[in-house]
Amino acid sequence: MENQENFRDTINTIDEEGKRKWLFPKKPSGRFYEYRKYVSYFLLVFFIASPFIKVGGNQFLLFNILERKFNVFGFPFWPQDFYLFVLSMIIGVVFITLFTVAFGRIFCGWICPQTIFLEMVFRRIEYAIEGDRGKQIRLAKMSWNAEKIRKRLLKWTIFFIISFIIANVFLAYLISSDRLLLYIQEGPLQHLSTFIGLLIFTGVFYFIFAWFREQVCIIACPYGRLQGVLLDTKSIVVAYDHKRGEGEAGRKKFRKSEDRQALGHGDCIDCFQCVHVCPTGIDIRNGTQLECVNCTACMDACDSIMESVNYPKGLIRYASEENIVKKKPFEFTARMKGYVAVLVILIGVLIGMLFLRSDVEAVVLRLPGQLYELKEDNIVSNVYTYKLINKTTKEYSDIELKLLSHKGTIKFVAQNEVIVPPQDLIEGSLFIELNRAVLEGHKNKIEIGVYSNGQLIETTNTNFLGPRSFN
Numbered sequence: 001m002e003n004q005e006n007f008r009d010t011i012n013t014i015d016e017e018g019k020r021k022w023l024f025p026k027k028p029s030g031r032f033y034e035y036r037k038y039v040s041y042f043l044l045v046f047f048i049a050s051p052f053i054k055v056g057g058n059q060f061l062l063f064n065i066l067e068r069k070f071n072v073f074g075f076p077f078w079p080q081d082f083y084l085f086v087l088s089m090i091i092g093v094v095f096i097t098l099f100t101v102a103f104g105r106i107f108c109g110w111i112c113p114q115t116i117f118l119e120m121v122f123r124r125i126e127y128a129i130e131g132d133r134g135k136q137i138r139l140a141k142m143s144w145n146a147e148k149i150r151k152r153l154l155k156w157t158i159f160f161i162i163s164f165i166i167a168n169v170f171l172a173y174l175i176s177s178d179r180l181l182l183y184i185q186e187g188p189l190q191h192l193s194t195f196i197g198l199l200i201f202t203g204v205f206y207f208i209f210a211w212f213r214e215q216v217c218i219i220a221c222p223y224g225r226l227q228g229v230l231l232d233t234k235s236i237v238v239a240y241d242h243k244r245g246e247g248e249a250g251r252k253k254f255r256k257s258e259d260r261q262a263l264g265h266g267d268c269i270d271c272f273q274c275v276h277v278c279p280t281g282i283d284i285r286n287g288t289q290l291e292c293v294n295c296t297a298c299m300d301a302c303d304s305i306m307e308s309v310n311y312p313k314g315l316i317r318y319a320s321e322e323n324i325v326k327k328k329p330f331e332f333t334a335r336m337k338g339y340v341a342v343l344v345i346l347i348g349v350l351i352g353m354l355f356l357r358s359d360v361e362a363v364v365l366r367l368p369g370q371l372y373e374l375k376e377d378n379i380v381s382n383v384y385t386y387k388l389i390n391k392t393t394k395e396y397s398d399i400e401l402k403l404l405s406h407k408g409t410i411k412f413v414a415q416n417e418v419i420v421p422p423q424d425l426i427e428g429s430l431f432i433e434l435n436r437a438v439l440e441g442h443k444n445k446i447e448i449g450v451y452s453n454g455q456l457i458e459t460t461n462t463n464f465l466g467p468r469s470f471n
Helices: 004-009 031-052 078-102 107-108 113-130 133-141 148-173 179-184 188-212 215-220 223-230 242-246 299-306 322-327 334-356
Strands: 061-064 069-072 074-077 237-239 316-319 362-368 379-390 399-403 408-412 424-437 443-452 455-465
Touching: 004 179, 004 299, 004 379, 031 061, 031 107, 031 113, 031 179, 031 299, 061 148, 069 078, 069 455, 074 078, 074 179, 078 107, 078 223, 078 334, 107 113, 113 133, 113 148, 113 188, 133 148, 133 455, 148 179, 179 188, 188 215, 242 322, 299 316, 362 443, 362 455, 399 408, 399 424, 424 443
Parallel strands: none
Antiparallel strands: 061 069, 069 074, 237 316, 362 379, 379 424, 399 443, 408 424, 443 455
8 A cells, every 4th residue: 555655755756765756647638628729729819919009009918017007908016006916816715726626736737837838849859850758769769860950949038938928928918019119220239238138038938838838737836735724635637536446356468358347457557648648747547636637638648549449438437536536516605606606795895996997186285394385365385296197098198286175276286287108106395375264173174176178087085174163
């Protein structure tokens, strides 16, 4: 029993001496692999096209951290909308948690960018140049002759070019596609620091997809550890049906002349195809493991073998432990219902906040260190700084600030006409003057309306200081 369980104490990609054990997974094929290709190609097109798509003049997806400009599905977000971003992240975490509780690590095998780029881009290029598993193993053991040098240089060159393209697309998400295209036209020497950063990103992507590979999923990604506390016996995962596969006498190689059922052997013929095709090098027959990314490659490989020996398919399939042991169908548990309820509430709150979100945000604050000035005719004056943020793609001109809660005047300092450009902000100073008779005490809350061409576009509140008493 100890020898059967030692896989839990080791990593398949590291040998007994602690050295990297390079994996040569067999090229997958089958029904699920075809489905994964369609999903992957769609996501690849989405990834490459998103920064170049414009919605209402806004880039479809933009995450400009340095300038604090963000576009999500064409809607611009500013640092003042950070609470919406936090709420969106919480919704994402709850959704992934719910999905993992119900369907295990299916995200990793079908949607994760690491898996998509590695399995559907880089490995497919590798298969085209070096061949399938057997040819790759022979090439690795081969001395550095002309054939090996030619194939390795060709592969590494293509890998570097693709990594450079990925880095450029990634940069378009960070600085905008318009600026990226401008930088390309002007040449790298005009923007040397950006070009150096681009090369660093290229090196990182090349390192990950050319060398580090499955180690990202096994060592670096925290999601594999997360599934350990989220999965239970009711979770649907890529699972080996050990009841059917092992039988009473265990698995055995296939022989046509033997009556396996009479001998007590299960349907698993111990062909190791599920192991050879696994991109993380595990044996799915050992049960659910941290390294499994639910990529379904073992399912396709096993179905192909079962079909060739006239056994029913589905020895490795999407199933829960309870489905395999107790033949129970999928059950929507109370825990899942709880996650769904939380998810619905959070999404409802987010939608409500999005509808309440204004296109223009105004902030008026009293100038620090200043009190008030008492003028003639009992006029009290306070000095303020203001900031107007335009989150839209249209210009707001002829800006006026008017008092809504009190009778008084607002005067801009050294500005005759105030204009807020598209997706930009303006800052300045202003005076607010009120008659002493309308003040109630030392500190008064006042409401200010922001008008553009005579139309109210936003309101804001601030405090106004006056004398403590009339004596």
